[in-house]
Amino acid sequence: MTATPSLVITKDEFQAKLPGRPKVVIGHPMMGRGGSESNVMWLIEALKRDCDVTVLTTKGWDLAALNEFYGTQVREDEVKVRIAPVPLLVRNLTASALRGACYQRFAFQIAREYDVRISAYNPTDWGLPAVHFIADFNWHRTLREQLHPPTPGFIYRDSVFRKAYLRIATSYGKPSGRDVFRDDVVIANSRWTRDRMREYCGVKCAALVYPSVWTEFPEVPWEEKEQAFAMIGRIAPEKRVERAIAILDAVRRRGHALQFHLCGQIRDDVYGQRIARLCGEHADWIIVEGQVTGKRKARILAGCRFGIQTCEAEAFGISVAEIVKAGAIVFAPNNGGQAEILDVPDLLFADEAEAVEKVQAVLEGPELQASMRTHLAKRAEAFSAQRFMREAGACIADALMVGREAYRASTAQHS
Numbered sequence: 139m140t141a142t143p144s145l146v147i148t149k150d151e152f153q154a155k156l157p158g159r160p161k162v163v164i165g166h167p168m169m170g171r172g173g174s175e176s177n178v179m180w181l182i183e184a185l186k187r188d189c190d191v192t193v194l195t196t197k198g199w200d201l202a203a204l205n206e207f208y209g210t211q212v213r214e215d216e217v218k219v220r221i222a223p224v225p226l227l228v229r230n231l232t233a234s235a236l237r238g239a240c241y242q243r244f245a246f247q248i249a250r251e252y253d254v255r256i257s258a259y260n261p262t263d264w265g266l267p268a269v270h271f272i273a274d275f276n277w278h279r280t281l282r283e284q285l286h287p288p289t290p291g292f293i294y295r296d297s298v299f300r301k302a303y304l305r306i307a308t309s310y311g312k313p314s315g316r317d318v319f320r321d322d323v324v325i326a327n328s329r330w331t332r333d334r335m336r337e338y339c340g341v342k343c344a345a346l347v348y349p350s351v352w353t354e355f356p357e358v359p360w361e362e363k364e365q366a367f368a369m370i371g372r373i374a375p376e377k378r379v380e381r382a383i384a385i386l387d388a389v390r391r392r393g394h395a396l397q398f399h400l401c402g403q404i405r406d407d408v409y410g411q412r413i414a415r416l417c418g419e420h421a422d423w424i425i426v427e428g429q430v431t432g433k434r435k436a437r438i439l440a441g442c443r444f445g446i447q448t449c450e451a452e453a454f455g456i457s458v459a460e461i462v463k464a465g466a467i468v469f470a471p472n473n474g475g476q477a478e479i480l481d482v483p484d485l486l487f488a489d490e491a492e493a494v495e496k497v498q499a500v501l502e503g504p505e506l507q508a509s510m511r512t513h514l515a516k517r518a519e520a521f522s523a524q525r526f527m528r529e530a531g532a533c534i535a536d537a538l539m540v541g542r543e544a545y546r547a548s549t550a551q552h553s
Contacts, residue, residue, distance in 0.1 A: 160253040160538060162189045163220075165262050167241045169198030171207050171429075172372065173327075173349055173456035174259040174273035177530075179210040180350040181258060182217050184527035185534070192218040192252070196241050206432045209352040209523070220248065246314060254537055261324075265314035269323045269537050271530075272331055272343070274453040281338050285451040323537050325530070327454040328475030345533050350526035351459040351518075355440045358465065360511070366397035368442040368466065370430070371449075371457040373402045375409050381448040381490060383416050383424065388494045394501050396423065399438050403429040439464035444497075452476045459521045467510045469497055479521070482513055 162185055166178050178193060185191050193199065199219050205212060222244035224237055246265045249255055255268035260277045262268065275281040318324075319341040326332035326343040335341040369382055379400070386398050400417065404410045404426065417424045430438060439445075445461030445468035452458070455476030461468045462479065470476040472486035480486060484506065487493035500506050519525075 160189045161192070161251065162254045162256065162534070163192045163194055163248070163252040164256045164258050165194040165241070165245055165264075166258045167196055167238050169193075169195050169200075169204065171431075173454060174271070175204065176208050176349050176352075176456060177258040177271050177273070177526075179204055179208040179212065180523055180526055181256065181530060181534075182212050183210050183523070184531045186212065186216040189254075190218075191216070192220060194220050194222060194241070194245060194248070196222045196224050196237055203431070207352075208350075209354050220244075254534060256534065261318050261322075263314050263316060263318055265316060267322055267537065268318065269325065269534055270318060271325050271327065271347070272335060272453070273327060275334065278338065281334065323533055325533055329478055330451075330473070330475045331453045344536075345529065347526060347529045347533065348521050349454055349456055349459075350523040351456060351463050351521040353463055353523065355436045355464045358440045360443065360465075363443040363465075364397060364441050365395065366399055366442045367444045367446050368399045368401065368439050368461055368464075369446055369448075369457075370401040370435070370439065370460065371447070373400075373404045373410060373413055376449055378448040378450070379413050380416060382446050383420065385446065385448070385490050385493045385497065386423075387420065388490070389497050389501070390423065392494075392498060394498070396444075398424045399427055399442060400424060401427040401430045401435065401438060436464070439466065442466050444468070444500075446470070446493075446497075447476060449476075450474065455479055459518070462514050463518045463521065465511075465515075467500060467507060467514065469493060469500075479517065480514070481517055482510065484510060 164178055164181050166175060169175050169178065182191050182193070199221070201212060201214060201217075204210070222241045224240045242263060245255075245262050249264040249266045249268075255262075255264040255266060257264075257268060257270040259271070259273050261270045261272070275285060319339060323344045324335065324341055326335060326346045327349055329346060332343045332346055335343055367382075367386055369379065371377060373379055383398070386396055390396055398420075404414050404417075414426075417426050427438060439461055442461075442464075443466060445458070445464075445466040447455060447458050447461075447468070447470045449455070450471050451474040453475050455470065455474060458468055458470050458476040458479050467485065468480060469485050469487065470480060472483075472488055477486055484496060484500065487496055500510065
């Protein structure tokens with residue numbers, strides 16, 4: 139693995155507020171293995187040489203596994219970790235609102251210990267100026283339910299019980315009353331996210347920074363790649379995996395012998411059971427890979443000629459960008475951040491019927507395949523770790539400069 143390049147910002151800019159190394163805290167409610175966690179790991183890489191870096195989370199910190207999953211090289215002595223206390227009854231439940239409240243409360247308590255506060259996953263009320271990376275809209279109820287309606291069931295019904303639960307969670311989070319969107323630096327992960335922030339929240343994002351996308355893929359000549367599609371990510375209702383299966387099944391019925399590598403953990407819940415059943419019905423062409431990381435992940439993605447994603451309105455769509463960087467031609471819905479990743483109508487679809495037609499056109503058009511590969515190779519350059527570190531670092535340096543001015547003004551008032 140190649141060495142990580144240094145951040146392209148002078149040390150003086152990072153040390154503008156206080157002498158010595160600025161203390162930076164990067165917050166994420168729970169370190170799973172999604173797109174927003176990539177921000178955490180590559181922010182550490184960007185800042186570790188010039189700052190004292192701490193990560194705040196509630197669960198999921200496994201440095202070796204995170205390095206392998208995101209292609210980073212963070213050492214134990216380069217980052218501190220603080221785990222926000224979560225009640226035992228909540229610790230192993232999917233009570234995201236209450237877990238988030240515990241994280242929020244602890245972030246507020248420790249905020250003054252740091253020179254720069256960074257929310258790597260959506261807004262956090264630190265009670266002090268901060269930098270916020272918007273990853274999705276799970277925090278915005280109206281937009282979240284419009285884009286991804288809640289899973290059916292008692293817990294997610296708009297009931298008196300749920301309203302009370304959410305009020306308790308909000309109160310426990312100890313909001314400071316600050317308007318983080320007015321007073322802080324807000325960074326979008328796509329033009330689509332930036333536009334939704336303006337439309338629904340009245341917020342003008344300070345910058346647009348594409349996430350870093352893992353790049354350690356072997357170079358496999360096109361002729362040696364398998365006539366297969368890959369999909370990678372969480373197996374969850376909003377990902378609409380059954381839609382991808384239906385599209386590829388229809389293409390196969392038109393005479394194309396395709397394989398489908400489904401990469402992701404299929405859980406033993408209602409949706410997981412449904413997907414497992416579909417995979418079993420099509421076991422002759424669907425290969426269930428499970429959760430894949432590291433060299434195995436790289437080998438699978440680089441070995442496929444094509445990729446597909448079927449989640450609507452992704453804020454960015456890091457799995458689409460990953461498959462593009464692996465050298466595949468990827469198809470995705472024509473809305474959300476994934477549309478600007480691909481940025482070509484031939485690979486975008488509005489429904490299953492259109493997807494089938496466009497997949498067939500590419501499969502049967504060698505010249506179209508060649509032009510799509512050239513186009514996507516250029517698009518992949520926008521999602522490099524180096525670019526993310528440079529652009530995110532510039533935003534953080536600006537935040538330090540603002541903090542320095544505030545510090546000077548406060549000192550002058552008390553002198």
